[in-house]
Amino acid sequence: MTEQAGSAEKSGPERARMPERPPEIRRKDFEEVPVGYSEDQARLEASRCLLCKKPQCVTGCPVGIDIPGFVKLIVEGKFEEAADRILLVNALPAVCGRVCPQETQCEAVCVLGKKGKPLAIGDLERFAADWKRAHGTCPLPPPPEPSGCKVAVVGSGPAGLTCAGELTALGHAVTIFEAFHKTGGVLVYGIPEFRLPKAIVQDEVDRLASRGVRIVTNAVVGKLDTIDELLEEHHAVFVGVGAGAPMVLGVPGEEFLGVYSANEYLTRTNLMRAYDCEHADTPILRSRRVAVVGGGNVAMDSARTALRLGAEEVFIVYRRSRTELPARAAEVHHAEQEGITFHLLSNPTRILGTENGWVQGIECIRQELGEPDDSGRRRPVPIPGSEFVLEVDAVIVAIGNRPNPIVPQSTPDMQTTRRGLIVADGQTGRTTKQRVWAGGDIVTGTATVISAMGAGQAAARDVDRYLRSPEPREWQRAAAPHPK
Ligand SMILES: Cc1cc2nc3c(=O)[nH]c(=O)nc-3n(C[C@H](O)[C@H](O)[C@H](O)COP(=O)(O)OP(=O)(O)OC[C@H]3O[C@@H](n4cnc5c(N)ncnc54)[C@H](O)[C@@H]3O)c2cc1C
Numbered sequence: 001m002t003e004q005a006g007s008a009e010k011s012g013p014e015r016a017r018m019p020e021r022p023p024e025i026r027r028k029d030f031e032e033v034p035v036g037y038s039e040d041q042a043r044l045e046a047s048r049c050l051l052c053k054k055p056q057c058v059t060g061c062p063v064g065i066d067i068p069g070f071v072k073l074i075v076e077g078k079f080e081e082a083a084d085r086i087l088l089v090n091a092l093p094a095v096c097g098r099v100c101p102q103e104t105q106c107e108a109v110c111v112l113g114k115k116g117k118p119l120a121i122g123d124l125e126r127f128a129a130d131w132k133r134a135h136g137t138c139p140l141p142p143p144p145e146p147s148g149c150k151v152a153v154v155g156s157g158p159a160g161l162t163c164a165g166e167l168t169a170l171g172h173a174v175t176i177f178e179a180f181h182k183t184g185g186v187l188v189y190g191i192p193e194f195r196l197p198k199a200i201v202q203d204e205v206d207r208l209a210s211r212g213v214r215i216v217t218n219a220v221v222g223k224l225d226t227i228d229e230l231l232e233e234h235h236a237v238f239v240g241v242g243a244g245a246p247m248v249l250g251v252p253g254e255e256f257l258g259v260y261s262a263n264e265y266l267t268r269t270n271l272m273r274a275y276d277c278e279h280a281d282t283p284i285l286r287s288r289r290v291a292v293v294g295g296g297n298v299a300m301d302s303a304r305t306a307l308r309l310g311a312e313e314v315f316i317v318y319r320r321s322r323t324e325l326p327a328r329a330a331e332v333h334h335a336e337q338e339g340i341t342f343h344l345l346s347n348p349t350r351i352l353g354t355e356n357g358w359v360q361g362i363e364c365i366r367q368e369l370g371e372p373d374d375s376g377r378r379r380p381v382p383i384p385g386s387e388f389v390l391e392v393d394a395v396i397v398a399i400g401n402r403p404n405p406i407v408p409q410s411t412p413d414m415q416t417t418r419r420g421l422i423v424a425d426g427q428t429g430r431t432t433k434q435r436v437w438a439g440g441d442i443v444t445g446t447a448t449v450i451s452a453m454g455a456g457q458a459a460a461r462d463v464d465r466y467l468r469s470p471e472p473r474e475w476q477r478a479a480a481p482h483p484k
């Protein structure tokens with residue numbers, strides 16, 4: 001390989017295709033769909049980068065990864081250094097390379113996209129991170145000088161894990177409290193194995209543990225200890241409890257057997273391994289025809305999971321058009337390849353059931369798009385008399401999530417919005433309660449992995465500033481000892 005990044009002739013239009021397992025095989029198992037670039041493919045794709053002097057891609061990345069920097073290292077065959085460059089600002093590159101919506105972030109503004117296909121930044125990020133996991137040395141950084149401060153992190157999703165990692169690197173003693181028996185948040189209970197292998201998330205959790213982070217699972221903060229009780233033992237608390245409470249459709253028939261929230265369906269399958277019936281006892285309906293309501297990543301994950309659990313036909317029912325589908329483009333593409341049928345501009349009006357209370361169909365009404373609503377998207381308007389019925393034996397509702405309520409409800413002196421989100425400063429994550437920070441979906445509502453990570457990072461830096469500040473603090477009067 002002799003490619004030189006930045007040369008005009010190397011910026012040709014052909015984007016190296018990510019190799020994938022064939023749809024007819026992968027739709028029957030839970031193994032990962034894309035297989036990843038080879039070294040040659042990665043260098044070839046990386047060599048298309050123009051190494052722009054003012055790289056727009058970096059401004060499009062929520063955490064400002066030095067994209068031309070790591071891409072150039074790939075061209076030079078310095079794969080571990082490329083991963084290290086990303087790790088400077090992104091602790092989970094193997095995760096983000098797989099699940100970030102690059103087409104609306106860094107790749108949306110890549111100059112190559114003006115005349116052809118943008119650089120495959122996400123696929124290259126994934127390549128570098130996977131290469132380091134497989135071949136890299138990964139030495140642990142030398143332990144920092146202990147600050148003497150103790151910080152509790154509530155929730156172990158991307159926000160909590162990132163916050164814990166940053167705080168540990170800054171010398172603070174961190175304990176993560178996680179409600180589930182496994183750490184990783186949506187990365188383990190929501191996003192399926194065929195999109196994000198759990199071993200990748202576990203590696204990161206193991207790395208945190210090996211750096212001294214204490215992890216307490218099966219700990220529902222607000223039921224076991226309250227935030228106030230954690231503050232008695234810790235100098236600061238970060239809340240990253242996510243938005244995992246499902247929304248319901250609110251149509252007749254939602255109580256029939258066979259109607260699932262996407263959360264329950266995915267949690268049973270992913271976290272509790274319902275698909276692995278040889279080794280797990282978790283029950284789940286093996287349905288023949290399944291309707292999934294919604295158009296985001298959660299809906300695509302649910303539909304593709306139903307297929308892998310043996311469904312013969314799976315329908316996506318979404319009330320807007322294809323242009324408005326909020327899911328990542330790759331997920332829609334993969335769902336279509338695997339044979340999911342899309343009923344766009346359609347909205348459920350009721351769920352039909354048998355005398356015994358089991359789902360037997362879903363009635364929908366066709367929609368047309370009217371004027372834009374508050375979200376800026378065109379409002380779907382029902383077309384009278386256009387009802388139709390899909391015969392199904394399961395319905396999965398994937399129309400969004402609300403904030404997890406336990407921590408906000410058990411901490412009444414911490415301000416929340418009408419929707420139950422915690423009010424926190426956008427730059428620092430400070431809440432209205434002394435010594436408590438928050439970030440991720442519990443502050444923004446359902447967003448993205450990278451935005452949750454960014455919030456965890458920003459909060460950790462502000463917690464550090466606060467703990468090292470000489471100003472008198474509430475906690476100095478509390479039982480917890482003063483930091484060195
Ligand atoms: C199925 C699915 C697919 C998705 N796909 C994508 C994607 O492709 N790309 C993307 O960027 N984003 C995606 N998202 C969104 C993304 O995963 C979230 O925005 C992100 O995980 C939010 O991170 P978080 O750390 O704020 O919360 P979470 O990941 O929700 O983690 C919160 C953690 O807090 C724990 N917790 C809750 N309450 C308590 C309590 N009282 N005490 C202790 N612990 C508690 C929870 O068990 C959980 O582990 C997806 C979401 C879902 C559900």
Ligand code: SF4
Nearest residue numbers: 049050052057110111
């Ligand atoms: S904008 Fe595109 S071509 Fe320019 S540096 Fe970024 S990835 Fe490379």
